[in-house]
Amino acid sequence: MKKLILLFLFPFLGFSQTFKAVKDTSALKQKIENMSKATNSIESDFTQEKNLSMLSEKVISKGHFVFKKENLLRWEYSSPSKYLIVINKDKVIIKDEKKTTKYDMNSNKVFKEINDIMLSCVQGTIFRSNKFKTLYFENEKFYKLELIPQAKNMKDTFKKINLYFDKNVTSVAKMEMIENNDDLTSLDFTNKKLNAAVSETIFTVK
Amino acid sequence: MLRYPKPYLLLNSFLFCLFFSSCKICDYKNRTISSHEKLSSQHLFPVINDEGKVSKYKASIDVLNKHFSGLVIVKKTDSITTHVVFITELGMKMFDLEKKDSLFNMVYVFEPLNKPDLIKVLKSNFKNMLLMDVYGKTINEGITKKKEKVYELYNQKEKRYFVVKDSNQLMQQAVFFKRKKSSRIDYGYDSATKTYSKINSLQYGLIKIRIELNAVNDSN
Numbered sequence A: 001m002k003k004l005i006l007l008f009l010f011p012f013l014g015f016s017q018t019f020k021a022v023k024d025t026s027a028l029k030q031k032i033e034n035m036s037k038a039t040n041s042i043e044s045d046f047t048q049e050k051n052l053s054m055l056s057e058k059v060i061s062k063g064h065f066v067f068k069k070e071n072l073l074r075w076e077y078s079s080p081s082k083y084l085i086v087i088n089k090d091k092v093i094i095k096d097e098k099k100t101t102k103y104d105m106n107s108n109k110v111f112k113e114i115n116d117i118m119l120s121c122v123q124g125t126i127f128r129s130n131k132f133k134t135l136y137f138e139n140e141k142f143y144k145l146e147l148i149p150q151a152k153n154m155k156d157t158f159k160k161i162n163l164y165f166d167k168n169v170t171s172v173a174k175m176e177m178i179e180n181n182d183d184l185t186s187l188d189f190t191n192k193k194l195n196a197a198v199s200e201t202i203f204t205v206k
Numbered sequence B: 001m002l003r004y005p006k007p008y009l010l011l012n013s014f015l016f017c018l019f020f021s022s023c024k025i026c027d028y029k030n031r032t033i034s035s036h037e038k039l040s041s042q043h044l045f046p047v048i049n050d051e052g053k054v055s056k057y058k059a060s061i062d063v064l065n066k067h068f069s070g071l072v073i074v075k076k077t078d079s080i081t082t083h084v085v086f087i088t089e090l091g092m093k094m095f096d097l098e099k100k101d102s103l104f105n106m107v108y109v110f111e112p113l114n115k116p117d118l119i120k121v122l123k124s125n126f127k128n129m130l131l132m133d134v135y136g137k138t139i140n141e142g143i144t145k146k147k148e149k150v151y152e153l154y155n156q157k158e159k160r161y162f163v164v165k166d167s168n169q170l171m172q173q174a175v176f177f178k179r180k181k182s183s184r185i186d187y188g189y190d191s192a193t194k195t196y197s198k199i200n201s202l203q204y205g206l207i208k209i210r211i212e213l214n215a216v217n218d219s220n
Helices: A002-016 A025-038 A109-123 B006-021 B116-129
Strands: A041-052 A057-068 A072-079 A083-088 A091-095 A100-104 A132-138 A142-149 A158-166 A172-179 A184-194 B031-038 B055-063 B066-078 B081-088 B093-100 B103-109 B138-143 B149-155 B158-165 B169-177 B180-190 B195-203 B209-215
Touching: A025 A132, A041 B081, A057 A109, A057 B066, A072 A109, A083 A109, A109 A172, B055 B116, B093 B116, B103 B116, B116 B169, B116 B180, B116 B195, B116 B209
Parallel strands: none
Antiparallel strands: A041 A057, A041 A184, A057 A072, A072 A083, A083 A091, A091 A100, A132 A142, A142 A158, A158 A172, A172 A184, B031 B138, B055 B066, B055 B209, B066 B081, B081 B093, B093 B103, B138 B149, B149 B158, B158 B169, B169 B180, B180 B195, B195 B209
8 A cells, every 4th residue: 555655656755855956057957958958849737736824725626738839829727717828029918718818918017028938847947937936956866946036026926936847857857936925826737748749729718 | 049849858868767777776675574684695695706716807998088908817815805806808907906904005006007097996896896895784685676686785875686596506796876876786696607697787977987897707
């Protein structure tokens, strides 16, 4: 029975193992840059878990995302609600169960920021941003980038954002957003396909 | 001066009369059966689970020409405290409304929503929709024009009417302020889960707000 439990927990053990500071941060940065250059498309399922600390409650959402270089992203929730965000260059389209709304990124600063963060998180290149101070950690299984917000509007909401990469640095394995009140949102990426052919038609919404 | 054809004016007057005649306070209370009872769950089946079980709703909120969607989570955390939390699909918390004893307080509001008028409207709508302030208050029982059972609760200038069926299942709540209808809330009760599966609220007046809640079962 114990073996069975360990077998079940094994894939998650890496994230909770103690992390220590990375000694050669420039080598890690270079690996991430190489990963970003080599990645033209990413397709993946995701499980989002929102922990509401005050209520001791978890809200689990599931979905699928597709990214294609340079600025194309389809981020789609299938449960518990159907919700779709499409970023197509300078346009953002949000479709929920009631309404479809289109925004022009050039005329909306908030969406420009959301776009920058989502795309750079998916590609792992968010460490380049001067809006965050980045700390680099590692354990046997993962690299972890702790991003501490520096801009006021981000500081008001987030304490930090954690990005996890597998040790081969092929893609982002997990992301965590920790709010100032210690509520935590984590995103686990599974069934990843890198550099598969992706049609651009999926980045349009009618 | 702009002149409208006579049939158009007649039609307008008819629609105007129809609208106001359908919102009258007397539609809700035609005859009183009993007075001065204390409202309990025997009268109105509660929306909030008293044993601390969480309720989750898909939520859609339209206010001030803005549209928000996400999940509303309602939980009684101890005998005197209840939280109503709204999070977007992306996991961003938009607000956390706390009721402690009889006091309502926004313990967290996402900065773009942090406007006094908006907070007031959100507080009063969720308080009404989720029946957070009605139990133990004095009510009159009556019959509507359509022969449905109705409970009347009044407090200074505000009157609230609760139309029920099958003894205590709430179908509609109407709120009147100085005899003008200020909001209408419709409820859909699911006898399989013994919960309200739909709660839709529409507030009229200067700040119009529409809130739609659809219960999420764990299997959804």
